[in-house]
Amino acid sequence: MLAERSDFAAFQDQPITQLLVKVATRCNIDCSYCYWFRDASVYSKPKLMSADVLHRLLQRIEQHVVRYSLAEFPIIxxxxxxxxxxxxxxxxxxxxxxxxxxxxGCDIPIAVTTNGVLIDDQWLDCFERGNISVAISLDGPAHIHDLNRRTFQGTGTHAAVERAARMLVSRDIGVIALAVCNPAYPPQQYADFFAACGIVNYDIMIPDATVDENPPSIAAFYKGLFDVWLAANRTTQTAKIRIISDMITALLGNNSPTEGVGHKPVELCTVMTDGTVEAHDVLRIAGDGFTSTRFNIFDHEIDEVRNEPRWKAARDASVKLCAKCRECKFMNACGGGYLPHRFSKKNGYDNPSVYCDDLYSMFENMQSVLESHLYFSKPDGSRVAMRDALAGS
Incomplete structure (x- = not known):
């Protein structure tokens, strides 16, 4: 196995290092798989962040970066x-x-995650002025995208979103496309579409589901996606597929930059439109009010959320894996899978991921391929394949 250890010492005293800021709680389209509206409590929040909340948030951000001497503080x-x-x-x-x-002296990179429908030249100018990078939700070609990402009138949104994606690519704006995997379609269809749009940086995310649900298998899709990634990176048309890069990074024993891969604590902090502070927003797929806390930016500093019981429970659950995960050879690389995918009404987060078998198969396939491609040099100057070295050890 390529990854061999997990070390949380560096995280124990680490302050909050990024913010997810909910500036709007409503949406202009009606995506069938959206986790956000699984929790009806979002309707009790203001539709938009007010000037008063924004003013206090900015004060708290400056206070936080000064107190902890942060060199960087990303905000989404x-x-x-x-x-x-x-x-x-x-x-x-x-x-x-x-x-x-x-x-x-703290760098504050700003990103936005958008469905893209509203993007026009005025928005492109705004992104350029503010050096704001953009993650655009685009589920590949129209026949896949429009199955789930539709207007409230039931019409598809693909034409508008593809237009927005092409506009972003045409300007000097950092852009990543975020797709949700539909395992009924081959990954090559996604890759061909993104290449045609000029998008080289994209992710195809595992669909959100809890242990109480029965989602379709995804292993074959992601094995195919890995093959697509390998083929693309053997040419000059390099494809940056985030989930594949993250899994490779984790298998090689390094910390993956995103929270869905690798055994490490999830310490995200979410600020709502009314200034209340919560843990990871996707955890609301567990049900109504599941992420709500009594913390807010008017009465509390940002880092105080680390003492809030629900925030601590989510953080602890992200590293305290169930018995099956602790015995798995891919524990460090997988980290139990994405935290929301481990939830059940019976056991909370004390479960393997609903995608456990798929994840094991995906990592096993990827490790086998990597071991056949990785080499190391012997003292006599010869090279030995990692697979052969492991077989002889």
């Missing part, structure tokens, strides 16, 4: 659909963060 603007917040608010936020950076 999210929703609902965050572009409903408006260009003026995005400009105001970016300008304020630039001011904080100038005063503190």
């Amino acid at each position: 603007l999210h929703g609902g659909e965050p572009l409903l917040w408006g260009v003026e608010n995005f400009d105001r936020f970016a300008e304020a963060c630039d001011g904080i950076s100038a005063r503190t």
Whole structure:
């Protein structure tokens, strides 16, 4: 096995190092698989973040980066659909963060996750002014995308989103496409579509589901996606497929940059439109009010959420794996899978992922291929394949 250890010492005293900011709690389209509206409590929140909440949030951000001498503090603007917040608010936020950076020396990269429907030239200008990178939700070609990502009138959104994606690519704006895997379709269809759009950086995410559900198998899809990645990276048309890169990184014993792969604590902090502070927003797929806390940015500093019981419970669950996971040879690389996918009403997070068997198969396939491609040099200058070295050890 390539990855051999897991070490949490470096995380124990680490402050919150990134924020997910919900600037809008409503959406302008009706995606069938959206986790956000599985929790009816989102309807009790203000539709948009107010000027008062924004002012206090900016104060807390500056206080936080100064107190912990942070060199970088990434912020993701999210929703609902965050572009409903408006260009003026995005400009105001970016300008304020630039001011904080100038005063503190802390780099504050800003990203937004959007369905793309509202993107026009005015928004492109805004993203360029604020140096805002964009993650656009685009489920590949139209016949896949429009199955789930539709308007409230039932029509597809693909044409508008593809247009937005091509506009982003045409400008000097960092962009990644976020697709949700539909295992009924071959991964090559996704890859061909993104290549045609000029998008080289994309992710095909595992569909959200809890242990109480019965989602279709995804192993064959992701084995095929790995093959697509290998083929693309043997040419000059390099494809950056995030989930594949993350799994390889984890198998090689390094920390994956995203929370769905690798055995490490999930320490995300989410600020809602009313200033309340929660843990990971996707955890609301567990049910109504499951992520709500009594913490807010008016009465509490950002890092105080680390003492909040529900936040701590989610954080602890992310590293305290069930018995089956602790005995698995891919424990460190897999980390039990994505935390929301481990939830059941009976046992909370004390379960293997609903995709456990698929994940094991995916890692086993990937490890086998990597071992046949990796070599190391012997003292006499000869090279030995990793697979042969492991077989002889």
